[in-house]
Amino acid sequence: xxxxxxxxAAQITLPQSIRDAVRLKEGDYLEVAVTESGAIxxxxxxxxxxxxxxxxxxxxxxxxxxxxRAYAAERRR
Numbered sequence: 001x002x003x004x005x006x007x008x009a010a011q012i013t014l015p016q017s018i019r020d021a022v023r024l025k026e027g028d029y030l031e032v033a034v035t036e037s038g039a040i041x042x043x044x045x046x047x048x049x050x051x052x053x054x055x056x057x058x059x060x061x062x063x064x065x066x067x068x069r070a071y072a073a074e075r076r077r
Contacts, residue, residue, distance in 0.1 A: 014042075 002015045014024065022044055024030075031043045052060060 002018060004012045004014065006012055019025070024044060029045050029047050031045050033041045033043070035041055
């Protein structure tokens, strides 16, 4: 297990061995979560292929629909 230090602006540096093991390079994105045990989990993600969950998609579409209705109502005035 590697030891890292939290620096200014909450930055950490992942050791080269860790970056090499998961093929991370500068500019890559990581999802961050806290587990039930309090551990911090970092998971590499490809945001180009990331899709919203069905719940997120439904939320997005409901906001879009509400904004469309509000815009249409405003245009009618």
